[in-house]
Amino acid sequence: MCRIYGHFNAVVPPDDLARVGELQRHGGPDQQGCSVGPTWSLGINRLAIMDPAGGRQPYRSASGAVHVVLNGEIYNHAALRERLGAFGHRFADHCDGSVLPALYEQYGDAFVDHLDGMYAVAVLDLRAEPRLVLATDHLGMKPLYYHWDERRGALYFSSEIPALLAFPDVSASVWTPGLDAYLATKTPFGEQTMFEDVAVLPPAVTAVLDRSGGLRVRHRAVPGAAPGAGPDGLRALLHREVDALLEADVPLASITSGGLDSSLVTTLATGRAPGLHTFNIAYTGTWPDDERHFARLVSDHAGTAYHQVELNPKELPDLLPRVVRHLGQPNADPITVSSYALFAAVREAGFTVALTGDGADEVFGGYGRMRAAARAAEAGRPWYRPYLDELGVLPAAARERLYTADYAAEVKSVPALPEAATEALRSGPGTVLDRITAFEIGHRLPAYHLRRVDHLSMASAVEVRLPFCQQSVVRHGVRLPDRDRIHDGAVKRALYDAARGLLPEAVLAREKQPFTLPVAAMLTPGWPLWDCARDLLAADRLRRTGQLDPGAVDRLFAEQAARPDNSTALALWALLVHEIWREQFAVAPVAPPRKPKDVAS
Helix, strand or coil, rough: CEEEEEECCCCCCCHHHHHHHCCHHHHHHCEEEEEEEECCEEEEEEEECCCCCCCCCEEEEECEEEEEEEEEEEEEEHHHHHHHCCCCCCCCCCHHHHHHHHHHHHHHHHHHCCCCEEEEEEEEECCCCCEEEEEEEECCCCCCEEEEECCEEEEEEEEEEHHHHHCCCCCCCEECCCHHHHHCCCCCCCECCECCCCCCCCEEEEEEEECCCCCEEEEECCCCCCCHHHHHHHHHHHHHHHHHHCCCCCCEEEEEECCHHHHHHHHCCCCCCCEEEEEEEEEEECCCCCCHHHHHHHHHHHHEEEEEEECCCHHHHHHHHHHHHHCCCCCCCHHHHHHHHHHHHHHHHCEEEECCCCCCHHHCCCCCCHHHHHHHHHCCCHHHHHHHHHHCCCCCCHHHHHEHHHHHHHHHCCCCCCCCHHHHHHHHHHHHHHHHHHHHHHHHHHHHHHHHHHHHCCCCHHHHHHHHCHHHHHHEEEECCCHHHHHECCCCCHHHHHHCCCCHHHHCCCCCCCCCCCHHHCCCCCCCCHHHHHCCCCCCHHHHHHECCCCHHHHHHHHHHHCCCCHHHHHHCCCCCCCHHHHHHCCCCCCCCCCCCCCCC
């Protein structure tokens, strides 16, 4: 796991390039390296996981003409090394990424089709005309942001937005519809970010850039495979993938919220990793929906060493700016602060890798909004708009009431979500649950979930591994019939069946609840978070930006003070995060609105 960066067909002063690297050093403290040419660079901040003594990046081919940097892990590196060895390639170490130059030389741009892992890869091929190849994994677990200057034919890229903005030619101008897109889905979906000139590569793409053909982006088909049969097949599949993800040359732990997904990963991991350490986060004091007793129950059941992390709610105003800075753009889920604090504690305890249960809800049908939409469609009731409203901070009509007249007019003709995504959701092939699952996996999971996990874990130099996001598990989940995902009001039926006999009955029988911050209780008068929100969402500040109606925001505060509830608290939290983001990045005056970029199918 690392942070990568670079540029192609442009001139970047050495001091600016050094600053780009330095801004990502928190995620790669073990080694810094950069290959530089007159008009290109490939840079790395390494977090050493496999073969820490070897694996120096940028990797180079035997000829020295192919340079590669990798952010992520290649889980099938041993098999690839053996196969490439049969072709005559030799390797100086056993680091997973060391196979990449030879793999690229052997298969060209199709090298990515042979990878099993999570990754963002950059390849610079200097054997003939210089060319840059960028590639992302099947789900976008390792984000890669870029700025493409079509007029000059120049491209800049990095693992994190703040580093990308350090390139002199990358503007920090805000994308005007970004606030509406953010409130519609809690963070922008698709390729467009909150910055006008910054995009993110979609999952499963290979982008090629050379001086003659410009930038070409190819969307790869994820290879298919037959799913396992029944709960025993799924259990065996998960066991194999968890075992594979335990390979590391540094200390490894797991995150256990006390829910089904993380508890199952933790329990399966103890088979090959006895004495596994598990971490849970809770909040100082007594709060609604505290899960620590379930997490402790799982730990005792599985025989792990249990670590209880506590976050004091009084620290939230100090933590939030750091969280927003690492994310690079606003994410409205209060879990961001919990995640940041949790991964900091994992690293402080001496662990560099953590297994989590992220992705199971999207793959196996675990969200209440999925169940509600499936029920509505089955009964012949409208499902599309209610489902979209559930994704956001506020429904469309309520969002518009927060805006000034000028801002509402500006964004009226700009869709809050990429149109190709919503069209496939509304009228694509398959059942309603099939289409929702494809939308959740293809759009919400990368943008809202995986980028958050990556940035907030790597803020403390912790690599997160995600068994439920492995290709074989995703293929199994999406091929399940509806009844094995959601049926008779029960969610994730196949996963619950696979977990029976492995987890305590109390965990299997409990109601699903989100792993998040009890923000409705914390965002009330008398708490530091309330005072922070009041200060940053003051009327005079809002008038200067011209997007939010100060009177409408004041009414939210009045409603929350009188009758605290989750919906109003989330709206205030989201607006607070957005204002912190504006302040953190000192965003330039808003640019003219345009439609968000679609992610091609």
